[in-house]
């Protein structure tokens with residue numbers, strides 16, 4: 001099959017031909033470069049209007065053979081640009097009398113890495129201009145495991161370079177200047193698997209204004225921003241137990257980012273793949289390749305339904321082109337692989353730390369991360385160990401079951417904690433749809449729902465006390481057996497079903513913001529999406545449980561967060 005791809009979300013007016021027989025992709029791109037400032041939507045659309053016919057003609061001429069389908073970026077992107085590229089795609093599909101395929105641009109960034117690497121089911125880090133997120137595949141959809149809560153990563157870098165008077169795009173200029181720079185501290189913001197850039201960017205601009213050499217700020221921006229992305233990618237690998245990572249998006253052209261991701265994957269025995277530059281930056285090649293997979297699956301679109309969508313999110317797309325659904329079988333396989341690799345029940349390799357179990361105690365150590373700048377690494381490990389010890393105890397005082405903290409060693413970044421629970425909540429929710437044994441499955445589902453409801457109550461209690469957990473995932477909840485929980489002397493409201501403990505408070509902080517509380521809930525719900533065999537009833541149980549204890553404002557805000565588009 002030969003597919004013509006058209007890309008026109010913002011700066012790249014691009015057309016490509018992909019031939020499935022040879023796996024060859026030829027790409028023709030005409031880039032819009034603003035004369036001053038950043039991308040102006042109207043100018044970008046004007047460029048799109050002029051450039052699209054030419055790149056399409058060149059791509060078709062080069063192919064020289066008939067085309068079987070036309071694929072185009074439906075979104076996300078700038079509305080005026082999308083509409084022009086969409087109109088061209090519709091006209092072409094009509095005149096060639098071939099099917100039309102509407103592609104999600106961010107999924108194309110992710111799928112091109114999977115396609116070129118041959119990986120089976122990787123986690124994908126998309127680091128592009130207008131977006132930044134980590135995707136994992138479960139139950140027939142790509143789930144957003146973590147994302148920016150403000151701007152895309154490239155846009156953030158570009159805003160900084162505008163401030164210092166450099167021309168667009170700024171990313172490559174930061175990379176060049178960073179070669180001459182030294183480290184200075186900038187804010188580092190990771191909440192669960194989400195992250196934000198606005199605080200860092202304000203601090204970076206202020207540092208330059210106050211006389212810090214711009215090279216030092218560029219160097220530190222890379223260390224901080226890419227350190228955050230790498231950390232989040234590692235958390236996603238740990239949560240999903242995947243051992244494959246692919247990179248997508250224009251910022252992926254940065255050598256320091258790729259170096260960090262390579263080092264992180266190497267340290268945890270995972271494989272890393274970044275496609276070549278022509279497939280990282282916006283390009284129609286990735287649209288043609290995913291378009292071909294969709295067309296082969298019959299996933300084409302009627303002209304009448306082919307409206308563009310500037311806020312099109314990757315998790316809205318039902319995945320038709322993958323044979324596996326990423327359901328229970330895939331989860332089980334990864335679980336077995338992980339168990340074989342660890343080879344012992346006495347030690348865990350978390351995303352951040354190693355946890356050794358010795359009798360009724362565990363020792364948790366945050367080892368240095370080779371990918372991170374040593375100064376940043378030391379600061380984070382020390383701060384988090386102190387915070388974890390403080391908030392673990394603070395939560396206990398509020399009546400939320402947590403491990404007793406026996407010892408804190410800030411020098412070694414080590415904590416000695418009481419061993420709690422029998423398994424992570426993840427094991428229960430992963431298992432809750434086992435069709436081989438219906439009775440066991442119903443029991444597991446009921447147990448999962450009860451535990452999730454209890455977690456919701458615990459989070460509401462923390463929020464009422466003025467702090468957040470910061471990383472409430474199904475891995476950071478320990479669940480004990482109902483019979484083994486020992487007579488209810490803990491005074492927990494759910495003693496009859498065993499205790500549900502919260503652990504791993506290293507990313508927690510004090511706050512009185514409804515937004516922060518709602519984000520805490522959002523992080524937990526998304527971890528259900530990323531790990532549970534059947535997330536929907538669990539989400540419902542969570543919201544019900546939160547509603548019983550917590551403020552309705554938080555739940556309202558949670559729904560608002562879920563409905564928010566991130567494209568800016």
Ligand SMILES: C[C@@H](O)[C@H](NC(=O)OP(=O)(O)OC[C@H]1O[C@@H](n2cnc3c(N)ncnc32)[C@H](O)[C@@H]1O)C(=O)O
Pocket residue numbers: 009010011076077078105127128129130131152153154155157158169170171172175249250251252253254255280281282
């Ligand atoms: C929706 C779509 O229009 C959008 N496209 C987009 O952002 O273009 P993309 O080609 O993926 O990425 C461009 C960004 O990539 C950055 N960039 C390019 N080379 C870079 C480098 N060496 N280091 C850091 N950033 C770099 C640029 O500064 C710019 O912000 C997206 O994918 O989010």
Ligand SMILES: Nc1ncnc2c1ncn2[C@@H]1O[C@H](COP(=O)(O)OP(=O)(O)OP(=O)(O)O)[C@@H](O)[C@H]1O
Pocket residue numbers: 235238239348349350351352353354355362364403417418419420421423424475476478503504
């Ligand atoms: N006090 C504890 N009692 C029992 N098990 C524990 C305890 N602390 C940690 N564990 C186990 O070790 C695993 C990793 O611990 P923790 O989440 O604290 O480390 P981490 O490196 O931050 O992991 P991640 O970032 O992947 O959540 C937990 O999922 C849990 O299975």
Ligand SMILES: [Fe+2]
Pocket residue numbers: 105109128129249250281282
């Ligand atoms: Fe892009």
